[in-house]
Amino acid sequence: MLNPENLIRPEVLAMTRYAVTDADGLIKLDAMENPFPLPEPLAHELGQRLSQLALNRYPAPHPSALIEKLKRMMDVPSGCDVLLGNGSDEIISMLAVACARPGAKVLTPVPSFVMYEQTARLAQLEFIGVPLKDDFTLDTQAMSLALERHQPALVYLAYPNNPTGNLFDTDALEQIIGAAHASLVVIDEAYQPFAEHSWMKRLTEFKNVLVMRTFSKLGLAGIRLGYLVGAPAWLAQIDKVRPPYNTNVLTQAAAEFLLDHLTLFDKQAALLRAERARLATLLAQLPELTVYPSAGNFLLVRTPDAQRVFDHLLAQRILVKNLSKMHPLLLHCLRLTVGTPFENEQLLAALKTALVEA
Numbered sequence: 450m451l452n453p454e455n456l457i458r459p460e461v462l463a464m465t466r467y468a469v470t471d472a473d474g475l476i477k478l479d480a481m482e483n484p485f486p487l488p489e490p491l492a493h494e495l496g497q498r499l500s501q502l503a504l505n506r507y508p509a510p511h512p513s514a515l516i517e518k519l520k521r522m523m524d525v526p527s528g529c530d531v532l533l534g535n536g537s538d539e540i541i542s543m544l545a546v547a548c549a550r551p552g553a554k555v556l557t558p559v560p561s562f563v564m565y566e567q568t569a570r571l572a573q574l575e576f577i578g579v580p581l582k583d584d585f586t587l588d589t590q591a592m593s594l595a596l597e598r599h600q601p602a603l604v605y606l607a608y609p610n611n612p613t614g615n616l617f618d619t620d621a622l623e624q625i626i627g628a629a630h631a632s633l634v635v636i637d638e639a640y641q642p643f644a645e646h647s648w649m650k651r652l653t654e655f656k657n658v659l660v661m662r663t664f665s666k667l668g669l670a671g672i673r674l675g676y677l678v679g680a681p682a683w684l685a686q687i688d689k690v691r692p693p694y695n696t697n698v699l700t701q702a703a704a705e706f707l708l709d710h711l712t713l714f715d716k717q718a719a720l721l722r723a724e725r726a727r728l729a730t731l732l733a734q735l736p737e738l739t740v741y742p743s744a745g746n747f748l749l750v751r752t753p754d755a756q757r758v759f760d761h762l763l764a765q766r767i768l769v770k771n772l773s774k775m776h777p778l779l780l781h782c783l784r785l786t787v788g789t790p791f792e793n794e795q796l797l798a799a800l801k802t803a804l805v806e807a
């Protein structure tokens with residue numbers, strides 16, 4: 450009898466699904482989303498715009514109005530191109546597929562964003578993870594040695610890093626980019642609205658560096674739009690593996706709408722940065738909790754017992770991310786997305802009881 454085990458690739462059979470917990474009715478602090486829904490008048494305006502669209506037609510493959518607006522508003526250096534993806538997740542997949550020569554490798558510090566490894570394995574690239582130091586800073590020596598030894602096709606540097614939250618040191622990154630002269634280096638700036646630091650303006654200093662960003666963290670995770678910025682010579686190659694019509698008409702229009710109202714999203718990001726600082730200070734006062742510095746819209750904390758604290762929070766209807774099993778450096782760590790002031794208060798109160806009852 451024919452069954453999936455006969456046909457599906459062994460790598461896929463061995464994989465576990467990218468699990469997303471059903472958050473119905475929960476305070477959702479697990480996925481670094483913007484907690485603020487669109488204000489009613491804006492939701493109405495967006496609805497009006499979307500109702501004008503020709504949904505019977507395929508989307509524009511290179512929506513020039515959106516791309517020009519993006520270039521202007523996101524400080525894309527002149528001479529650089531923009532490639533759009535169905536979330537930056539899809540761009541990460543495209544990069545892996547485009548670079549998957551036999552024997553090619555992907556290298557990144559670990560722990561970092563899981564999709565770098567997942568997409569590498571699916572495209573049959575070897576994955577090399579170089580552990581961060583105990584304080585989550587880059588081990589430049591180990592990175593340089595690994596770069597020399599493995600000569601990876603692709604290097605990912607998340608800036609700030611997920612899930613640790615820290616921004617890697619500029620000197621360390623420069624050193625690594627220098628050592629990666631035979632690799633394509635992708636600086637993943639998914640959390641840029643909360644970091645206020647970026648490599649975008651420096652893109653043209655390097656021949657082998659691309660910057661990747663997303664609309665997800667700024668406020669529209671639901672529309673699924675990521676973008677990759679860099680030299681046309683690189684993007685033209687990656688564009689060849691882009692599925693046709695990968696970003697849809699509704700997404701493209703909603704993204705333009707976001708850019709037209711960027712000041713609102715910037716204000717929300719500023720509020721979340723302030724909440725991050727407030728939350729970090731209050732969390733640091735809780736017994737037996739270590740809070741790590743973060744430049745993202747989330748905080749990494751180490752608890753005495755991550756599973757127990759996670760379960761306690763869930764019983765209070767608060768969903769966070771337990772990273773304890775992800776990597777030895779994250780033993781007993783939880784990742785807490787910064788929510789609205791109200792949600793953060795709920796989180797603090799629940800954590801307080803979880804830790805005091807321990």
Ligand code: PMP
Nearest residue numbers: 536537538562611639663665675
């Ligand atoms: N890069 C990093 C570092 C992330 O943390 C995430 C999502 N959590 C992504 C990329 C993917 O973002 P999206 O597909 O929503 O654009």
